[in-house]
Amino acid sequence: MNSRLEEITKKIVGNIHEVIVEYQINDTELMQALNFLTEVGERGEYQLLSDVLGISVLVDEITHGQEETAKTAHNVEGPLYRPNAPKMGSKAKICSDGDKGDRLILTGQVLSAENNLPLAHALVDIWQADEKGDYENQDENQADYNLRGLIETDEEGRFTIETVIPGPYEIAKAGPIGGFLEAIGRHDWRPGHIHFKVSHESCSPLTTMLFVPNDPWIDSDAIGAVRDSLIMKFEKIDAPEELTKYNVDEPFFLCKYDFILNTIENEKIEAKDEALQIK
Structure with a gap:
């Protein structure tokens, strides 16, 4: 039993x-x-039901801990991840010419929380919606694996990803969850965000998401997943020399964000300490 x-x-x-x-x-x-x-x-919406009831986020917090550490905050994966995204180098473009949203260049490093040293050849698995809030596996007009990629960092753990700013979207739209939320007076909007799975052989993998600042739904995410530390900071870049530096021909938004991973040994120590506290 x-x-x-x-x-x-x-x-x-x-x-x-x-x-x-x-x-x-x-x-x-x-x-x-x-x-x-x-x-x-x-309709296969049990995960969605768990999300809108706040269950997914709560279990994620319990599973991965909310203690104050240097590592990047974990977050829920969501239902739209696809494995086997195209493998790319440390400088990657995941958007297509058909994506009409504002250009975004996301750059940073993958670092170890233990010593703040860069993690060479870490993998940054990224997926997101387009400017209209549609993922490619929901939108027949997008190419297969559009706005998805598996980026490998360089020797200094650095990456540079060219994409578009994702739009907010309704997670339920038509279906029983949408009707349920309407009946209890709640909306089903999620603020624009970008998903990540970041991994390195010496560290515990990280699943998280970064949020678009000033999104109209940033303070009322339908699943309650927004955290201040995961809200991106944008800088508008339009100077000709900066456009040349980043090899783009139109103004764009720049976001610098470092992902910090716990070493596997640190995770074991934290788990042991937590177990002792429970006893």
């Missing part, structure tokens, strides 16, 4: 029973709830 599962089940069922009694749920409302959950399953 799984005693942990038994305890969790009793707690969940007990809480549900309390709500049923407090609000005097009737059989019509029960069937509505069951039909809703059935539709969620049929």
